[in-house]
Amino acid sequence: MSASVSAEKDAEGRRGGSALIPGGRRDRIRLALLTCASAAVYATYSLVSLARFRASAYDLVIFDQGIRSYSRFEAPVSIIKGVHNEFGVDFTLLGDHWSPLLSLLAPLYWIHDGPGTLLVAQAVLLAAAIPFLWLYTFRALADGRLLGVRNARLVAYAVSFGYAISWPVVETVAFDFHEAAFVPLLVAILLESHQAGRRSHVILAAAGILLVKEDMGLLVAGLGFCFLVQRGSRRLGAAFVVTGILAAYIATQVLIPAFGGRSNYYWAYSALGGDAQEAIVNAVLHPIETIKLLWTPPMKMQTLLLTLAPVLLLPLFSPITIALVPLVLERMLSNSFPNWWVSEYHYTAFIVMIVFIGGVDGACRISRRVSARAQAKGDGSADDMAAKFINRWAVCVIAVGVAIVPFSSLGKLFTPGFYSISERQKAAAEAVSRIPDGVLVEASNNLAPALSSRTQTLLWDRTPRRAPWILADAGKKTFPFLSLDEQISRVRFLLTQGYEKQFESNGYLVLFRR
Template sequence: MGGDVPGASRREWWGIWGIAGVAAVVYSVLSFVRVHSLKAGTYDLVIFDQAVRAYSDFRLPIAIVKGVHNDFGAGFSVLGDHWSPILALLAPLYWLHDGPETLLIAQSALLAAAAVPLWVFARRALGTGAAYAVAIAYTLSWPVAEAVAFDFHEAAFVPLLTAVMLERWQAGRKVAVVLAALALLCVKEDMGLLVAGFGLVLLTRAGWRVLGGGFVLSGVAFTGLASQVLIPAFGGRPDYYWAYGALGDGVSSAVRTIVTDPLTAFGLLGTPPVKLVTLLLLLGVSVLAALGSPLVLMAVPLLAERMLASSFPNWWVPEYHYNAFLVVVIFAAGVDAVRRFERLRKVWVAGIVVFALATVPFFALAQLGDPGSYRRDPRELAAARAVATVPDGALVEVANNLGPLLTGRARVLLLDRTPRWAPWVVVEVGRRVFPFKDAREQSERLDALVAAGYQIRFRQDAYVVLHRPGPDPKL
């Protein structure tokens, strides 16, 4: 797919950057609406906020909220959870504004910026008009919207880096391709699988086969190294995210099951059936055209990682951020398939935009059309008053959806079933909040705190703020 096309005009560049700019603003608005309507969470926004704040202070990315809740200890580094050193690039932004809002704006900008190299890729293959349609369909796509809506995650870097890698490959720039692949390996431990998947694609292309073989081998090796060596070196467990109990209790036994009993593995791809729904929706962003390109091979290892899992249901549903890891691959594969059939281009271009628009009402962007999203109801006002009761710099156990409102000025722990004896505690009792089973369990937690000597400093609607004087506990 080498070669180039005449350079885009200034007007065309203004057009694509305008699309990306509008998308970044829309994504930022959605993120802020979710925080202030109490739809964001301590898990995961506060985890990343604490980690990047630590980076900005030239410390290891320690997230006390993650370490304490998951019993790793208060000094736990998020590098022991996922191998994501690329987060350090966001640290200088915290010198401008120290708070989770910085992460949300950065994520919005990163996700939106991917539209630009994707546009270049599509323009070179299909022409300028079709490229704009691809960029618009991407910015409206449900995988991106769901990533924006679920707090902040390292997935924010992947569409941009993937689009750069594919566009540079299309332009025949091997050094740039390698650099983009190396950057992806700094995003998350399983990005080695994405690089290996791209290696499979390169094996089908003359002049790229040596690099392709290197990508396959190094990608798989890196995922093993990161999960089995690097993550444990920072206090994590190599089996913490093992999700394949139906195949075996480890990699070797799982591979043995896949080889000796492939029907079991095949059955897992559609168990539960929502896995097939997710796959269909993901391929749907290209109106299934991605299936006509070898580029779709790039998605196979990451999809297998998710769809062969028998635990961690978040991995295989349309919600959350996991589909954003592959959305650019699917669009690029669609472009690659359609470029061979000129008569289908107009129909396909219209189809991807129609699909993107048709899915908007069913996913996160629809929240922007609800007038209620921009008004605080009595419950949200009570929540704001509750968190305002907590003094700056305090150690506080807080209900999951209130942590983002406090993390910029307090040391936040997740309120869970285990008392941490922080001087300040903010409880919600009106509805179930993660990680509790039900609201009654939260009420029992409140009663236990009062019985232990905590005093109620604020109570309104479903929110209660408690305080017990004394030093911070040893966590």
């Protein structure tokens, strides 16, 4: 052990074991500032997007309607989802995805009733994972005697900052609101609690994860496989594997159908078979064809490499990364939903915390190997070499994170155009203001969030719903229409069906049928 590192560790050791459990006022203040600043940036991005009509009915209004129903002590009905997807006007969120944990957000609607509430809640949830990631990183480095306490703190801040600006978090913020916002926090709590030996907290966090979405049983099972290779955690690992697989089955095959949904509604593996049993049999009988699906199209592998890039691929050296396998296979073996395998949207948020904690663990394992090899060669600076490796890795985490920012949605936050108001956006605001409160309205995808809190909002789609009010867009292609010409034709059709123009500007039209 080199003199410098040895002296620092000995000095910290003389202060008592509590030195390795940070509780200092400075650390609490710094973590609070980083967490609050991150939440503020996320909320700013989301709220500006909402105000500039960049949010969408699919999926922000879906969640807004459902959680508003929760806040009124009703079933989480989303009329916009039920009508557009032909489930009926009484369709609930629980028939779409098994996400009962969303009910925890209902009391926030007693403070402010509107989709902006969900965007702020998501910002806070994503940022709230930072202190747990920091503590995990600090403990892995300081308790493991890889770095002195002071240096371990700095590396922990670097990793936490890397998470805060990472593209999986940023793209989650950029695409409305989703239940994925709960997962980084719950996974961070679970893995930090497991590291600290607080098994009851581990179990509670796992229970919370199972209530986020029906496929989170795969994540819990993945964590179980990870624990199976760790001494002292094998019973817990086995319990997680069994519980996770069972929970995923019950959620998809029993609970979702019980609430009006269909167990195969999101089946995306027609290349393997028509159901899970057939897909498993085909995967076993035709392994080469199944493996080919993992990089067909090549965008799948690009997304996977980009997922590991913020921590320089070091999760590949950690058994923690085993936890990623079930969810990665779920996404990359699909052949029906392209959104699942691209880098946009929120899907990587489900695994981003495992990636970062796996990166920390991988860095620790590599540094130990570096130190062991140096000691075997009789190099007296073995500890210094290991410390340099971790320090340089931490610097690279920040550098890579910052380098990716201009290419992620976060980069838009630093451009004037993100905040400016165009003539078309002014027209959108005027069109929205022409819709009376409390009416039934079919609204264009990007205008629906502005109406959701004060009207019964349906999606203006390819099927005439005959709502008395319609807020249409004939100026730019919008979901779910196939082309702008189709939207223009729909407006012309509506005008022949008794609808009258109440407003028209920059492509936006307000139609009313008496």
